[in-house]
Amino acid sequence: MTALLEITDLWAGYGRQQVLQGINLHVDEGEVAVILGANGAGKTTTMRAISGMIERRGSVLFQGTAIGAASPDHIVHAGIAQVPQGRGTFTDLTVEDNLRAGAFVRKNTNDSIDTDIRQWFEVFPRLAERRLQKAGSLSGGEQQMLAIARALMSKPTLLLCDEPSLGLAPIITQELFDVLGRLNAQDGLSILIVEQNANLALRIAHQVFVLETGTITASGTPSEIAQNDTVRKAYLGF
Amino acid sequence: MPITITESSAQHWALRFVGVATLAGVAVYFASGAAPSTLGKITEACTLAIAAIALNLLLGFNGQISLGHSTFAGLAAFTAGYSVNAWHWNPWLSLLISCAVCFAFGMLVGLPALRLKGSYLALVTLAVAFVWPTVARKFLNQTVKQSTLTGMKLKPPTWTGLANNRADRATFLFWLSIALLIVAYGIVRNIRKSRIGRSLVAVRDNETAAAVMGVNLPLTKTITFGISASLAGLAGWLTAAQLTTLDENSFSILTSIKYLLALILGGAATLAGPVVGAFVYYFVDNLLKTNAPKWNFLPGQLSNGPVASFLLGAVVVAFVFIAPTGFVGLIKSQTRKIAIVVPRPLRHKAVAEASVENSKSP
Numbered sequence: 001m002t003a004l005l006e007i008t009d010l011w012a013g014y015g016r017q018q019v020l021q022g023i024n025l026h027v028d029e030g031e032v033a034v035i036l037g038a039n040g041a042g043k044t045t046t047m048r049a050i051s052g053m054i055e056r057r058g059s060v061l062f063q064g065t066a067i068g069a070a071s072p073d074h075i076v077h078a079g080i081a082q083v084p085q086g087r088g089t090f091t092d093l094t095v096e097d098n099l100r101a102g103a104f105v106r107k108n109t110n111d112s113i114d115t116d117i118r119q120w121f122e123v124f125p126r127l128a129e130r131r132l133q134k135a136g137s138l139s140g141g142e143q144q145m146l147a148i149a150r151a152l153m154s155k156p157t158l159l160l161c162d163e164p165s166l167g168l169a170p171i172i173t174q175e176l177f178d179v180l181g182r183l184n185a186q187d188g189l190s191i192l193i194v195e196q197n198a199n200l201a202l203r204i205a206h207q208v209f210v211l212e213t214g215t216i217t218a219s220g221t222p223s224e225i226a227q228n229d230t231v232r233k234a235y236l237g238f
Numbered sequence: 239m240p241i242t243i244t245e246s247s248a249q250h251w252a253l254r255f256v257g258v259a260t261l262a263g264v265a266v267y268f269a270s271g272a273a274p275s276t277l278g279k280i281t282e283a284c285t286l287a288i289a290a291i292a293l294n295l296l297l298g299f300n301g302q303i304s305l306g307h308s309t310f311a312g313l314a315a316f317t318a319g320y321s322v323n324a325w326h327w328n329p330w331l332s333l334l335i336s337c338a339v340c341f342a343f344g345m346l347v348g349l350p351a352l353r354l355k356g357s358y359l360a361l362v363t364l365a366v367a368f369v370w371p372t373v374a375r376k377f378l379n380q381t382v383k384q385s386t387l388t389g390m391k392l393k394p395p396t397w398t399g400l401a402n403n404r405a406d407r408a409t410f411l412f413w414l415s416i417a418l419l420i421v422a423y424g425i426v427r428n429i430r431k432s433r434i435g436r437s438l439v440a441v442r443d444n445e446t447a448a449a450v451m452g453v454n455l456p457l458t459k460t461i462t463f464g465i466s467a468s469l470a471g472l473a474g475w476l477t478a479a480q481l482t483t484l485d486e487n488s489f490s491i492l493t494s495i496k497y498l499l500a501l502i503l504g505g506a507a508t509l510a511g512p513v514v515g516a517f518v519y520y521f522v523d524n525l526l527k528t529n530a531p532k533w534n535f536l537p538g539q540l541s542n543g544p545v546a547s548f549l550l551g552a553v554v555v556a557f558v559f560i561a562p563t564g565f566v567g568l569i570k571s572q573t574r575k576i577a578i579v580v581p582r583p584l585r586h587k588a589v590a591e592a593s594v595e596n597s598k599s600p
Contacts, residue, residue, distance in 0.1 A: 051449075051450050053446065053449060053450070071454070072449040072450060072452070072455075073449070073452045073453065073454045076450065076451060076452030077452060081451075082450035084444075084447050088444045088446055089444070089447070090439060090440050090443040090444060090447065091443055091444075092439060092442075092443055093436065093440070093443070094581075096581065097436055100433070100436055101436040101439075101440045101448075101451060102451055103433075104433060104436070104437055104440075104451050104452050104453055105451070105452035110585070111585050114585040117584055118584050121584075132580055132581065147447075150451070151450075151451075154451065154452060
């Protein structure tokens with residue numbers, strides 16, 4: 001298995017404060033990698049560093065190309081899409097226009113974009129019902145689905161999900177993870193998820209990394225991680 | 239149940255045609271019958287509408303506030319007035335140059351906007367608007383060596399068949415302002431309906447999400463500032479075409495406030511809003527200024543004082559309560575009960591696949 005995303009000794013932060021202190025992680029092609037971490041561990045910072053939103057040092061290789069110094073739009077062009085924390089839907093645009101906005105980097109004809117919108121409407125029928133509603137009028141769960149569909153409109157090779165379960169009812173979270181698992185199993189989409197909800201995340205993960213105060217303290221397959229006593233106490237609660 | 243009309247369907251085109259024909263009819267009616275002074279007022283309202291459209295692109299669709307748009311208009315007006323009078327440039331060439339100068343200056347003012355938001359950006363652009371009169375004064379004193387700058391005295395071209403007298407000049411400027419208004423509206427409408435337009439709104443609604451979708455934030459924001467400034471320049475050039483003299487007070491901070499008021503009254507982030515708002519603002523203001531001094535039914539001091547501005551303020555406050563989304567928002571929410579326009583349905587899969595196949599085959 002070749003690594004799709006390979007991060008070596010990545011440092012990042014805000015101003016003089018370094019949040020990430022030399023993390024190493026990798027996402028293999030066609031796999032789901034999960035970063036577990038508590039509040040303030042640096043999960044969102046990791047996402048922002050991969051997407052090029054903040055200053056960072058270290059090596060980030062994506063499909064063998066160095067993207068550690070690239071700008072956010074170059075990184076999206078390279079094939080990495082992010083579902084930002086807290087959804088980040090464009091509240092004043094309709095559901096359909098949100099999806100069209102997600103296809104910003106694609107220079108294709110409207111026809112192929114329409115085809116993809118139809119496809120996501122099949123995956124998320126509730127978005128189809130709300131096609132012409134403003135995204136701001138959607139429920140939290142629907143907005144999260146919209147955010148995922150919108151990110152996928154750029155046809156990424158790697159999808160980054162920043163705490164998709166944040167602020168959602170358990171049943172909705174379950175549904176979302178089912179969809180993410182299906183996207184990985186059926187379409188071979190590689191996904192990197194950061195989560196606090198270990199139970200759900202471990203179910204679809206192939207690789208797990210535990211992030212604590214800016215460093216990776218443990219990594220392995222879900223079963224290995226589940227046997228790790230500290231992780232079990234901290235995240236699984238038994 | 240309201241009637242549903244699909245966007246770009248036959249009914250929608252019919253509706254658009256009726257709308258455009260009505261507006262054109264009104265314009266022709268005024269042009270043929272009205273006195274030069276009335277035409278002059280409409281020309282001024284159109285100029286205000288162009289500036290409000292410019293501000294709408296920046297504030298309404300991209301979420302960047304500017305109180306410095308009067309300066310862009312002033313810069314264009316001075317560039318046009320000076321180049322035509324001192325260097326004997328062709329006025330139409332001066333239009334292009336003025337807009338280009340404003341584009342460049344707008345990009346420059348847009349640079350701090352990359353780091354500033356909301357009230358901080360308002361402050362920076364406010365500073366630009368405050369500095370302008372001083373700069374203009376210095377320019378008049380040192381370069382022009384007069385207290386005022388002469389306007390362009392734009393003559394109707396011969397192909398129009400209009401003579402160079404007051405009435406014909408008014409007719410010419412009236413049609414010119416309408417043409418430029420249509421151009422400005424067309425530019426902003428096409429931007430808004432395009433992929434780029436969605437990215438502008440995306441940046442306004444959520445910068446982070448827009449960036450991780452591949453929108454280049456610094457480029458998008460500065461270019462939008464530049465385009466908006468050059469459209470404001472269009473309004474400034476048109477002002478220089480109307481006025482016989484310009485001075486440093488022609489484009490004070492109050493002018494910026496006027497642009498902002500017209501935009502908010504009409505409805506920011508709607509296409510028709512700035513146009514409707516500009517006409518409503520201009521004519522309510524005009525009506526009050528002409529008539530209010532005659533009204534003596536107001537209590538005490540008010541009937542002697544600046545009644546017009548007081549009443550205008552009251553009207554604006556009242557209006558913000560009645561229609562918080564602006565005039566166009568109010569009209570939309572009412573007409574929605576009768577008819578709604580929905581976007582065209584998604585193109586069908588089979589059709590889409592067929593066309594992809596076609597594009598692949600050589």
